[in-house]
Amino acid sequence: MTESLRGKIFSGLIWSAVRVWGNRLGGLLIFFILARLLSPTEFGVYAAVWAILLFLEVFTEQGMADAIVQAPAIAPGQLNAVFLVNFAASLAICGGVVLLAPEIAAWLAMPAIEFPLQVASASIVINALGFCQLALYRRQFQYKWLAMRSLLATLLSGGVGIGLALQGFGVWALIVQYITAAFCNLLLLWIRPLWRPSRSVSWRGFAQLLRFSSKLLFSRVLEAGNARVFELAIGAWLGAAMLGLYSVGSRVHQIVIQLLSSVVLDVGLSGFSRMAGDPLRFTQAYYKAITATTAIAMPIFIILAAVAPEFCVAVFGRQWHASGPILQWLAILGAVQSIQYINGAAITALGRSDKTLIITCAKTAATLAILVNYGHDDLLKLVEAFVYGQLLVSPLGFALGKAQIGFAWRSLFVKVWPYVIAAGAAYWSVWVARQYWVLESVWLRLTLLASLAGTVYSILSITLSFNTFVTTLRNLRHS
Template identity: 45%
Template sequence: MNIRVDDGAILADDNVASKVRSSLIWSAVRNWGGRLVGFVIYFQLVRLLDPASIGAFAAAFAVFAFLELFVDQGLGDAILQRPTVSQGQLNTVFLLNFLVSLLVVGGIWLCAPLVEQGMKIHGLSNILRIGSLSLLINALGFCQLALFRREFQFKRLAMRGLVSTLAGGVAGVALAWLGFGVWALVAQLLVAAVVNLAMLWWRSRWYPSRELDFSGLGQMSRFGINILGVRVIEFSNYRLIDLAVGFWLGVVSLGMYSVGSKLYYIFAQLLGSVLLDVAMPAFSRMAGDRVRMREVYYQAVTMTVFVAVPVWILVAALAPELCHVAFGARWAGSEHILVPLAFLGAAQAVQYYDSTILNACGKPSHSLLLSSLKAVATLISIWIAHSYSLLAIVIGCALAQVALMPLSYWLVRQALAISLREWLGRILPFLAAVVVLWGGIYLLAEPCASWPPLLALVFKGGVGAVLYLGTLGLFARQRLMGLLVAIRSLKHG
């Protein structure tokens, strides 16, 4: 069996363009629906579990998330990129992923006591050993997941994500309510992994066989190594902070960071994952036409800044109310973690597509270089700030990411020959409107201080949205109307 993707300007074909539009919608369902369900579940869990349980599982999950990168090895994206993939090549990748997962899980079982001793978290060893079985389960579905993305079957992926998240959440909340503590979170992880795997294999059009084909494996591995390197570095920019906080500040601070950063990760998924899911296969098919690719990049950045930046600024401005409504008064202080992360999210929204563009242009090494420099800056900031406070660590990590933004822009500019004037002209009207949004909410802080948190959240959020859209309507009406037309065409696409 060969799975083929036609060369050329794939988005010029009406049928494929329709698939891309449909994929964006279903990717939104997958990410937004899954995150909404996951957030409701997490909302219940943090009210049933103590900070120590949340912190212990956060430490274990950071280990799982890091090691799973090596299980996949970037070969899923390599399958996505290749013009043709044979049955034998898929079998080879499937077998390789499974064998590596066995080695990783075995290593966790052997080293778990050492990790527990090093992190000084009682009971972490058993959590690592049992929870690591999710890596083995997930490895069995990597090839299927890559094939579904390759074929733009995001509707099926959306259903899989929603059902597995819901199943795991029901199991976790039930066990937490029964008093199982941290093991409720471990059960949630394992149940979600099993259901996810079952739905990936249900009615699949590819199943492994004994046929092995090592041709092309070297090329896929070279591509995959670059992708793996980028993912490992990006992990260090986000998840490694969990390990650092747990090691230096203790499990209670880790629990506070886990809760305070939860909304950041949720909004990052809601705003970024939908676009990046589809952007990778779409931009890859336009790599031969840089002029067209550059114009699509401009349009994508404009649309993303229009939507994502004001959302992030609203999150920063409404952090006290958001955290209180979401997590309760028990987690007072978590808003101080969310604010700098939300500002970081607003800055990152301008460059959501940079790594995707570099990879699609055949420059994964540039993407790897950029991620490596970010990792070094992040690690240095953590080392400097860890002796001060949790908030100092968070602010330091955010500043380290922002410091590398000019280099990211320069690399994309070299790849696509984009114009700084054109790029700034696309985003500056929205950034100016965001300043008005922030100022309006800031002025409402004192008058609304005595209001119930939910009422203040709704009122201030509504005022911020009106100020943002009103400012654009007054000073950038043509740009606003053009974007609204584009969104409407996407909806009816």
């Protein structure tokens, strides 16, 4: 790896961490406050709107952002074409949502989402205007400005949301916060543009990007559908309150995924793409990324799963106690997903988006099978079945990764097994301690259990393989 590329990747990791952690930690704090001010039903209405818009936004972006990042070279004419297509698609989709919102609300048996969905659909157009600019910042490792942008947008929109919630605006506090965040992000992207639209349009260059993004688009549609359809099914079958309970557990899971995995994933795609022509360097970078994720992200998810019941009550309040078991299952899934995302980024960087499509198809099939075959009257059973289905598909992703990347199973196992064993022991220690530590203060119980799990993991992971631990620290320092 050249010093220039090494420096860009390391700087990108640092500023991507600032961007993701600043944004998500700020967002998480705001989310905690809003959860205490709003009811599960209000969160459920917003969760349904959010799920629909996130799914539709995939069709607006069309996988072009990653195509721009992955391409060996990108011309202004290609960017102009992508910008025009994204903008036109966003207008069409936004108009369709406004017209069809009554039918969507009736189909989901959630009439309360109709007007909020129509208003919030404006965010589709707002976000589309920034896709190209955001992709260029990622391509050029300009994560410092992205970090500042995300943090500012989070704080400004969060302040608006909390202010409206305190004034009793209910679900509209969340809707206005969502639109405000989209507008702030767009404004801050265009304050310092890396590219400006012009009349030069290269449809041939667009077609080159489309060959990569079309396979990625189909994969993203299925990936988004895999999560969003499950959420909407909960709302339609069990009502807005149950969806609200699920959305709290799910939101914590998603934020932690972004905090722990998106930093490496975001920069990883850019870095892996620059090394795609050198198999040896690529494989070594893959080992480092997988090992670091297994050592850091995976145990945090396992510890979160262990203390999830205490976490939800302490942070959100006792009205959200039913979200604890949901978060518990989703955090276990997150431990595996955090590693899968690195595998997926490596496959995508090699230009094999068709392989990620196969993985996503398998995940979607598992989700559909669960929705068809499991009862619709028990939220926790649905969540458990969803997690089992996703975990059963996991080996396929690594099998396809091995075929494309060429890593050795034994080498990978040697690097990660101490952390897997230590994380399992940490989870078990919390389960045992909970039987004896009957404390009235939920905050004290949460603190003691989390501290116990962290201590067990740290001691055991170092003890099992001191050399692997030292090597991982060295890799993190010199990545």
